[in-house]
Amino acid sequence: MPDLLVLSGCLLLGLVFGSFANVVIARVPAGGSLHTPPSTCPRCAAPIRPYDNIPVVSWLLLRARCRSCEASISVEYPLVEIACALLFAAIGWRIGLSWALPGFLLFGWLLLVVAVIDVHTRRIPNRLTYPLTPTLLVLLVGAALLEGTPGVALRSLLGGLVAFALLLVLALINPRGMGMGDVKLAAFIGIGLGYLGWGHLWLGLFTGFLGGGVIAGLLVVLRLRSRKDHIPFGPWLSLGALVALLVGQPLIATYLRWAGWT
Ligand SMILES: [Zn+2]
Incomplete structure (x- = not known):
């Protein structure tokens, strides 16, 4: 019986690291820095506010559009976050709480x-x-x-x-x-x-x-x-x-x- 606490902990951690994965996917191939500048809309450059940067939830609440210019936000962002969350939960289930x-x-x-x-x-x-x-x-x-x-x-x-x-x-x-x-x-x-x-x-x-x-x-x-x-x-x-x-x-x-x- 897999430990539910480990599973849900991994799931949440996966959402957070899925969000970070999106930053890495967008910036590393372009040679950009991972921490500066803070995330902006690729079209209008409006800074993305912390409450608009919640994994999956913000994408749904914003209906896949930028709050400032209404440019559409790719479905890839929430998909990567969900994939990372499920993957982390599966790894937690498979490996268990161990070193x-x-x-x-x-x-x-x-x-x-x-x-x-x-x-x-x-x-x-x-x-x-x-x-x-x-x-x-x-x-x-x-x-x-x-x-x-x-x-x-x-x-x-x-x-x-x-x-x-x-x-x-x-x-x-x-x-x-x-x-x-x-x-x-x-x-x-x-x-x-x-x-x-x-x-x-x-x-x-x-x-x-x-x-x-x-x-x-x-x-x-x-x-x-x-x-x-x-x-x-x-x-x-x-x-x-x-x-x-x-x-x-x-x-x-x-x-x-x-x-x-x-
Ligand atoms: Zn915008």
Whole structure:
């Protein structure tokens, strides 16, 4: 029985960090500062008042329009906030109140942010992966050591290295299909899934490749995209990693039973 207090705490935290995710998604690709200037309407530059900046609620109350100039506010803002809140609650349910929880909330948050930025810009900013990959490593290795499981700490580190090396080889073989941003993201994913186990890491990467590959192939077959178009791979890697984190355990158990290994 998951702790309701942990679930609702994570849900609220997810709303707040979802709101921050919107700032990061808008400003980091453009190279802007995260704290100055305060948020303004992109059209009329009117400052957004604190009471108009409440996650989801303000967007609904304002009926998706700026209070000053009535410019429409994209539905992406409340959707990112809701997605982040649900994701945080799901991570709280899966990980529970433990030393590893802050690390996995960071894990989910960055994967969500990177997926949206990659769809918008076809890039995964180093400004996010460079500082947050070592942060995740410190949080999860620290958590494993506090839990008295140094083997898990080592597996987390190795998971990051293995996933990085694997995607580096793939990017060198097929530079058009995968960018260095994806390779750096793989290191981040490897640290998180490595903490959970090698099965989770393979499942996450495999699901990402499968999703990205199947959809990319379909788009080409349906002639919606040509073979030369770059289809962003980051969202698929992120999705695969989140699937492995949230439902990896039952999936792997089912597979092992089906394969007759348990
Ligand atoms: Zn405005």
